[in-house]
Amino acid sequence: MKKFLLILLLIAAFLFSFAIGRYAISLPQLWSILYGHYFGSGAETNLETVVFNIRLPRIFAAMLVGAALSTAGAAYQGMFKNPLVSPDILGASAGAGFGACLAIYYSQSGFVIQLSAFLFGFVAVLLAYLINIKLDYDPTVGLVLSGILISTLFSSGTGALKYFADANDKLPAITFWLMGSLSSVDKGDLFSALIPITLGFIPLFLVRWRLNVLAFGEDEARTLGINTNRLRLIVVLSSTLVTAASVSISGMVGWIGLVIPHLARAIVGPNYRTLLPVTFILGAIYLLLVDDLARCLGSVEVPLGILTSLIGVPFFILIFKNNVRGWK
Amino acid sequence: MLEIKNVSYSYGKSEILHEISFKVEKGELMCVLGPNGCGKTTLLKNILGLLTPSAGSVLIDGDEVQKLSQKKLAQVMGYIPQAHTPPFPFKVFDVVLMGRTAYLSSLAIPNKKDEEIAQEALAKLNITHLKDSIYTKISGGERQLVLIARALAQQPKILIMDEPTSSLDFGKQTIVLEHVRLLARKGISILMVTHDPGHALFCADKVVTLKKGRLLELGIPQDVISEDSMRAMYNTEVKIDRMQLPDGRIICVCVAVPKPTGI
Numbered sequence: 001m002k003k004f005l006l007i008l009l010l011i012a013a014f015l016f017s018f019a020i021g022r023y024a025i026s027l028p029q030l031w032s033i034l035y036g037h038y039f040g041s042g043a044e045t046n047l048e049t050v051v052f053n054i055r056l057p058r059i060f061a062a063m064l065v066g067a068a069l070s071t072a073g074a075a076y077q078g079m080f081k082n083p084l085v086s087p088d089i090l091g092a093s094a095g096a097g098f099g100a101c102l103a104i105y106y107s108q109s110g111f112v113i114q115l116s117a118f119l120f121g122f123v124a125v126l127l128a129y130l131i132n133i134k135l136d137y138d139p140t141v142g143l144v145l146s147g148i149l150i151s152t153l154f155s156s157g158t159g160a161l162k163y164f165a166d167a168n169d170k171l172p173a174i175t176f177w178l179m180g181s182l183s184s185v186d187k188g189d190l191f192s193a194l195i196p197i198t199l200g201f202i203p204l205f206l207v208r209w210r211l212n213v214l215a216f217g218e219d220e221a222r223t224l225g226i227n228t229n230r231l232r233l234i235v236v237l238s239s240t241l242v243t244a245a246s247v248s249i250s251g252m253v254g255w256i257g258l259v260i261p262h263l264a265r266a267i268v269g270p271n272y273r274t275l276l277p278v279t280f281i282l283g284a285i286y287l288l289l290v291d292d293l294a295r296c297l298g299s300v301e302v303p304l305g306i307l308t309s310l311i312g313v314p315f316f317i318l319i320f321k322n323n324v325r326g327w328k
Numbered sequence: 329m330l331e332i333k334n335v336s337y338s339y340g341k342s343e344i345l346h347e348i349s350f351k352v353e354k355g356e357l358m359c360v361l362g363p364n365g366c367g368k369t370t371l372l373k374n375i376l377g378l379l380t381p382s383a384g385s386v387l388i389d390g391d392e393v394q395k396l397s398q399k400k401l402a403q404v405m406g407y408i409p410q411a412h413t414p415p416f417p418f419k420v421f422d423v424v425l426m427g428r429t430a431y432l433s434s435l436a437i438p439n440k441k442d443e444e445i446a447q448e449a450l451a452k453l454n455i456t457h458l459k460d461s462i463y464t465k466i467s468g469g470e471r472q473l474v475l476i477a478r479a480l481a482q483q484p485k486i487l488i489m490d491e492p493t494s495s496l497d498f499g500k501q502t503i504v505l506e507h508v509r510l511l512a513r514k515g516i517s518i519l520m521v522t523h524d525p526g527h528a529l530f531c532a533d534k535v536v537t538l539k540k541g542r543l544l545e546l547g548i549p550q551d552v553i554s555e556d557s558m559r560a561m562y563n564t565e566v567k568i569d570r571m572q573l574p575d576g577r578i579i580c581v582c583v584a585v586p587k588p589t590g591i
Contacts, residue, residue, distance in 0.1 A: 081415045206435040213426050216414050223376055224482070225402030225430025270416035273437055 061185040066287025068246040072239035073257025074279040078211040087243045087257040090147035094154040095124025096247040101161045114248045121244030180251035180305025193245045200241030208272040255312030334384035357512035359528035360521045362538035402430030406479030408489040411471040417464045427481025449480040469500030489520040525582040
């Protein structure tokens with residue numbers, strides 16, 4: 001029932017996001033544009049261009065990134081037995097940020113920036129994973145520790161690039177990218193991110209029951225019949241695919257991966273069987289609406305990352321206060 | 329059934345367990361008794377396959393534990409840890425259902441049959457009324473029973489318990505112990521680590537005592553737990569007395585009577 005309502009809400013948010021923007025489009029207008037596009041004469045109107053080349057990719061990107069970061073966050077919170085973990089804990093965002101800045105620094109095209117962000121995000125997590133094996137400390141705490149080390153490393157790399165970047169054009173581009181935005185997402189970006197994100201989603205959804213067991217800790221999960229090393233590797237790989245690909249098209253969009261899983265937990269409880277799909281839908285709705293705000297708030301776009309933090313922090317305090325029972 | 333064969337375990341240069349050997353037969357309740365730091369927990373981890381012995385082996389029906397997959401192992405051996413709080417407020421029923429993990433194909437979620445088995449496990453321990461409660465909000469004693477139910481949902485032949493009564497109040501301790509005793513009567517082999525000789529006397533068929541990683545004695549509780557042996561293990565004076573329960577069982581009680589020093 002709750003899931004059904006959420007899906008309705010998602011559809012409503014989807015239609016709503018279509019309608020608002022610099023070019024306001026009413027629902028009947030939207031219908032005639034859609035009808036015209038698929039069954040009409042083929043002559044593109046201005047509105048049709050707005051809908052199909054600008055608004056639609058952006059709406060899909062917002063839903064995809066929102067769902068991706070939230071789902072990865074929820075999976076990590078279970079795996080690390082810690083409700084305060086977000087999907088970039090292992091360095092995916094810091095790595096992706098560095099990768100993007102590097103590409104911008106060398107004046108590469110949008111596609112290369114995206115690719116470089118994705119690859120560096122992935123490499124960062126891989127390094128954290130390998131360092132953890134080398135450290136041979138606690139399998140989860142050690143992973144967080146190596147994640148922090150790697151994040152710091154890549155952040156200072158980003159800092160260095162900013163320092164050396166041309167203050168007239170490169171530095172603003174880097175800064176803007178790091179603040180996060182979906183304003184330049186086109187169909188091509190969307191499709192190239194869709195593949196790794198889908199590849200990450202599938203395993204996460206398949207192992208979601210096992211995430212429950214992992215929340216009880218290493219020893220118990222093993223005695224309940226789980227190959228914990230393999231499961232952890234699956235979760236880390238999938239979450240990283242999802243996170244790095246998202247960050248590569250959206251830039252740094254913080255707080256979703258932390259806030260949305262909590263909101264979902266407050267609604268349906270902690271069982272990953274339902275928690276994961278609900279987190280997915282809520283994440284999509286949330287970022288879609290926040291991105292609508294980013295588009296419509298002023299005459300100039302407000303960077304998405306700023307808004308998600310601005311809204312996310314008070315939102316988090318609110319949920320956390322009502323939800324904190326039983327966590328300690 | 330469960331055989332511990334010359335198990336030694338070293339961590340770095342220090343030897344924590346030294347050539348421990350004993351067997352637990354079908355339906356037998358075996359208590360492991362020993363002071364803090366005697367290697368009880370390390371022994372359990374070796375038996376559970378969480379650690380690998382430096383020498384010797386742990387066998388279940390002749391199969392070496394360390395060579396079985398986690399999944400196979402979980403189908404024959406259940407582990408009941410000390411009651412603790414997980415980071416998320418799961419429902420009691422979901423916690424018990426997790427006992428079915430070892431029977432799921434690797435990507436599935438539990439089905440109707442698994443839910444029935446979890447339901448039966450709750451019923452066996454008389455805690456069906458807790459089904460929809462939040463695991464993190466029930467009492468310590470109830471949590472311990474839920475963990476036992478979860479292990480029963482694994483339908484194991486062997487149960488391994490790590491001081492299941494350690495965080496419980498006086499009354500709850502005996503309720504949990506009585507459940508444990510009845511489980512053994514139903515044919516499950518149980519190995520229970522305890523810090524209280526009284527618990528071993530109350531429910532165990534056999535006792536092994538450990539000190540500094542070495543097995544001291546092995547036998548029925550009334551023989552092994554004597555005033556002399558307890559004094560040697562815990563370095564304190566102990567009185568042991570017999571008493572008859574209303575159901576006719578005669579049990580021994582063991583009380584520490586330390587000699588005051590320096591007064």
